[in-house]
Amino acid sequence: MNHYTHLVYIGRFQPMHAAHLKTLQRALRLADHVIVLVGTAFKPRTIKNPFSYEERRMMLLDCLSNEERERVSILPLRDYLYNEHQWLAQVHATVAQQVAHLQEPARIGLIGHLKDHSSYYLKTFPQWTLEDVENIDGLDATTLRQWYFGDDSNESGTPRWDMLLRTRVPLPVLDYLRAFAETRDYLLLKQEQAFTQQYRAAWADAPYPPTFFTVDAVVVCQGHVLLVKRRAQPGKGLWALPGGFVGQDERAEEAMLRELREETGIDEMRAILQTSIKDRRLFDHPERSLRGRTLTEAFLIELPWFELPKVKGGDDAEKARWFPLGDLPELEHHLYEDHLEIINGLLGVA
Structure with a gap:
């Protein structure tokens, strides 16, 4: 089993779910220190990126013990849709800053799951050993967001999303989601999801996906x-x-x-x-x-x-x-x- 001075964990964590936490805990077993880079850090709220960098940072920290927090650095990553070299340079510079204090060369690895085209970035750091983790419990943040901002009607009075998410996200994250559901921002995002679904449904019967x-x-x-x-x-x-x-x-x-x-x-x-x-x-x-x-x-x-x-x-x-x-x-x-x-x-x- 490889052991690293630092493991890099890149993700959007929208929201953080149980598989994210298991991956982070595995990284802590494999490395002295884990550098968590939170992507899409400075964008406005959307149904794809509903939570700010600071909110996601707190979700991550709330799921860790005091000892684990001391071994984790959580830092923001800005998007560069049209300049991948600039995005890569940002990652390199951020990690380099985190290991600059070491007297000996850092042993750096990258941890994540190669699930589809959205995780291609894991292959763009050949200088770091990749710890490829399995798709734990088949969890998918996209599905969780669809539940969270979708139809929440339920005869019991408990929102449907609450029952679906309580076994799929850590308790501190669930507590945050419950509190956020009482805000105006949540209502606006529900409206955005309804609009987006209707917009896409209007073109669902087109012979080809529209551009x-x-x-x-x-x-x-x-x-x-x-x-x-x-x-x-x-x-x-x-x-x-x-x-x-x-x-x-x-x-x-x-x-x-x-x-x-x-x-x-x-x-x-x-x-x-x-x-x-x-x-x-x-x-x-x-x-x-x-x-x-x-x-x-x-x-x-x-x-x-x-x-x-x-x-x-x-x-x-x-x-x-x-x-x-x-x-x-x-x-x-x-x-x-x-x-x-x-x-x-x-x-x-x-």
Whole structure:
């Protein structure tokens, strides 16, 4: 049996379930110290990522004894959907920082289960020995989330999800889920799940899985970017780029300009907006949208004026507002889908 100074355990833990805990306990038997890297750490709440990094960190800690806590480091990982090298570099740098104090070379391993395409990352660290664990009890966090945010009716008065999850998640996690179910955030996520299910069901009988095509506008002026606050699901209340679906009789650029005017009220002449387009790029990560396979073409518009044009929310946008580009990292947990990565990609921000 291998023994390590450090084992790295990467996961989203949405939520932490019994198999996660068993894997973590096994890692503690195999290593002096375990580095738990919590993925998708700074995104807003969605039915796929309902809990914040800090909430997941506390769930993990609450399941450990005091002695175990002293041997575990829990750290956040940011998503980089369009730059895997940057994501890998982040992991390497985080782990290197954790072992830097050692006098002797660290013996580092990676622990996890190669279940499907979502765990391919386990093969991207050839310098670390992989401890491949079995699929313990067949547990799947996706199914647990579907139960949790689904139909909770039950004649006994106890939510159906409570009975289903009580044997599948550690007790401290179940206690947290019960408390979270009393919050407004839980109700909003239930609404999002109902919307997403209805949206997908509408296309269930299509002869082929549908692929949707949208456009987004990255409008910048004097170090600011134009964002809108979404009025409805999905992503109700989140800030997003102005944009929407391309009509059957539109080209992508025409659709982008139409959506920009409808959602922000920006009244600059069409010719000025067109001549201010500096770049356009397709963003097509398969998991960028919960609605299904959705491609978006984003356009970079650089307005040359010294004053910010007046804007006002309209159509699908509750509000429209200019944000300083320097404020975007702090706004990440309020930004819709991959829109921060779209902005950074078109502006060349690392």
